[in-house]
Amino acid sequence: MSKQEITALLQHYPLWQLDEERLRRVFRFERFPDSVQFVNQIAELAEEAHHHPNIAIENKRLVRVDLWTHKMDCITVRDAALADRLEQLFQTATGAVHVE
Template identity: 45%
Template structure:
């Protein structure tokens, strides 16, 4: 199990993740795309990244809008795994 990040670590990490914000014990991001098809390409790429990391975000899709939430349920809050996956998602790696 990964170590929980403290509030200072979370704040520093989020400075490098402009798409993401803190929401309780998770980080969240909202992405908007040209249409549903483009949104689904993003969701499918995110799913591949999540599978590779063995760490899965909550995903909400509304036509061209995608809402993602990351937290480490097994650790009870935010860990470095969440931050690393957020970086991968935002950079499109």
């Protein structure tokens, strides 16, 4: 993706950030089991898409996701598509803490 396309994506999803040439988002949850459930749901989406993000649970209630296409070592449309699917998933996730 071009820098302009990445900028447009970040404007559309302001909670995503560009960090070391990767898209990064931290999702918040009420409880640790909710975080684990969300990670498992991400894993299912990633398997379906054959596109696997880096995922980490931090401080029990935060799920950090980094997206970039490993083979190309850059952000591609596949990352943008997965970011969109994760945003949709988070909207209905159990225990999701939505911040403005």
